[in-house]
Amino acid sequence: MLRKHHWWQDGVVYQIYPRSFMDGNNDGVGDLAGIRARLDYLAWLGVDAIWISPIYPSPMSDFGYDVSDYTDIHPLFGSLADFDALLAEAHARRLRVILDFVPNHTSDQHPWFTESRSSRDNPKRDWFIWRDPAPDGGPPNNWLSNFGGSGWEYDAQRDQYYYHAFLKEQPDLNWRNPQVQDAMLDAMRFWLDRGVDGFRIDVIWHLIKDKDFxxxxxxxxxxAQMGEHRRLLATYNTDRPEVHDVIERMRNLLDSYEDRMMVGEIYLPVERLVTYYGTGGRGVHLPFNFQLIGMAWDAQLIRTAVDQYEAALPPHGWPNWVLGNHDNHRIASRIGVEQARVAAMLLLTLRGTPTLYYGDEIGMRDVPILPEQVQDPLEKNMPGLGLGRDPERSPMQWDNSLHAGFSLSTPWLPIADDYPQVNVAAAQRDKHSLLHLYRKLILLRDEWPALAVGSYRGFSTSDQVFGYLREHDDQRLLVLLNFSAKQQLVDLGSMLGGYILLSTGLVREGEPVAGTLLLDAHEGVIVCTECNG
Structure with a gap:
């Protein structure tokens, strides 16, 4: 198809959690060499870009989200030369590469923080958020850490508290300091100059805090089950108006390169989320839309959410959708394997850019983690609440060999017991597998502009079915998704007949459709009603 849109609009993004994707040196932890070894698989699947979670030098207190050097690679994952080789080989396969960028906080072992905490006279003294103790000697205010407890940590050397939105080993940078902004933009420029195609910006809505604290x-x-960190509303330590000025500086940098982009991690209600597109398109290209992750799996709830999101988008805003990521339970665990097929069709046929989490394409589920196997600091800090993220970070299941083909050594997290049956090799052999459904859907997006870039319009159905039209020029496709375990009869009304382009169930491709359509339990279909173009 002749490209009239940016790659990040009509493409499909695939998230790789590098520790768990593929181990290239058999030490039990995934790495860059492992990703390189599986690029052909990603090209076969048909995705357009890979987003790689943090690979920077780090003490690994939060598995790479505590960065100690923004312009290098952690030896656990390889070297800069390994990254350059991965980037070149990905580009040779027409795969874009998006790096995770973590600007809100550093590691407490970053040289910047070492300098900042050394004295109140150090040139970097205000590169982080320091405050005097309260009159009683306690924390300066009531701000909480997202990982439990106070967000303030006392430092005896400065006789002050520093703020950390996450672990105490992750001090927040002071983004009100222009020198901090310049230094972080220089780090982004380092990777852009190497050829990186974009960034996923971690917790971007956190960057600016209330100036009056x-x-x-x-x-x-x-x-209580929400976790202590939800006891207060994060009104003054997140989503401050000035954050948009910072984002505009990032956008200006990206726009000085050809066809680069950034995705913002933003857990906010839709009416706040859409403000991150910025005035006149000066914000992030895609503020991550996590609605499908957080809401109940109900046809009418999702229909309403989609319609409200579409209505809220600014004229320059391009939509996006996510089913899963490294911080949330896997889709197959949340809704079951039958509905996971419906979810795949939903993700890849809604208007906007879809992001796919590694392993979801083969139906991987959360892996039970015994107490002695816990790695996630969130679970260690707030045990027993089900907030731990290890279950959705288990190693990719490639085949039925030892350790699912991920590594010859014991993996850093346990592998699912079902790996002999649920793995890439088995799914590739089974033409009716979830993996082949994902591949067909991605191929259809390439072949049909109506799916890739067409308009969205709701279609009236029963309460158990979500229906919508995707239209572009003289193409019109009707998507019907049955969220129930019972058959559903859909009245097509005055719509002219067509044929089934794809079904999530048994092979129905080419089946003529007119008047009504009977959906099987847990079935989704794409109906071609106008098929020119």
């Missing part, structure tokens, strides 16, 4: 209000909906 006002107390956060109590969350009226709080209950």
């Amino acid at each position: 006002r107390e956060n209000p109590v969350n009226p909906e709080y209950h």
Whole structure:
């Protein structure tokens, strides 16, 4: 198809959690060499870009989200030469590469923080967020850490507290300091000059904090199972108006290169989320839309959410959708294997850019983690609440050999017991597998502009079915998704007949459609009603 849109609009993004994707040197942890070894698989699947979670030097207190050097590669994953080789080989396969960038906080072992905490006279003294103790000697205010407890840590050397939105080993940078902004933009420039195609910006809505350090209000909906960090509303330590000025500087940098982009991690209600597109398109290209991850799997709830999101988008805003990531339970565990097929069709036929989490394409589920196997600091800090993220970070299941073909050594996290049956090799052999459904859907996006870039319009159905039209020029496709375990009869009304382009169930491709259509339990279909073009 002749490209009239940017690659990040009509393409499919695939997230790789590098520790768990493929181990190239058999030490039990995934690495860059492992990713290189599986590029042909990603090209076969048909995705357009890979997003790689952090690979920078780090003490690994939070598995790479505590960065000690923004312009190098952790030896665990390889070297800069290994990264350059991966980038070249990905580009040779027409795969774009998006790097995770973590600008809100560094590691407490980053040289910048070492200098900042050394004295109140150091040139980098205000590169981080330091405050004097409260009159009683305690924390400066009531801000909480997302990983439990106070967000303030006392430092005896400075006789002050520093703020950390996450672990105490992850001090927050002071983004009100222009020198901090310049230094972080230089780090982004380092990777852009190497040829990186874009960034996923970690917790971008956290970057600016209230200049007056006002107390956060109590969350009226709080209950203990939410975790202590939800006890207060993050009113004054997140989503401050000035953050958009910072994002505009990032956008200006990206726009000075050809066809680069950034995705913002933003867990906010839709009405706040869409403000991150920026005025006149000066914000992030794609503020991550996590609605499909967080809401109940119900046809009418999702229909309403999609319609509200579409209505809220600014004229320059391009939509995006996500089913899973490294911080949330896997889609197959949340809704079951039958509905996982419906979810695949939903993700890849809604208007906008889809992001696919590694392993979801073969139906990987959360892996039970015994207490002695826990790696995630979130689970260690707040045990027993089900907040731990290890279950969705288990190693990729490649085949039925030792350790699922991920490594010859014991993996850093346990592998699912079902790996002999649920793996890439087995799924590639089975033409009716979830993997082949994902591949067909991705191929259809390449072949049909109506799916890749067409408009979205709701289609009236029963409560158990979500229907919508995707239209572009003289193409019109109808998507019907049955969220129930029972057959559903859909009245097509005055719509002219067509044929089934793809079904999530048994082979129905080419089946003529007119008047009504009977959907099987857990079935989704794409109906071609106008098929020119």
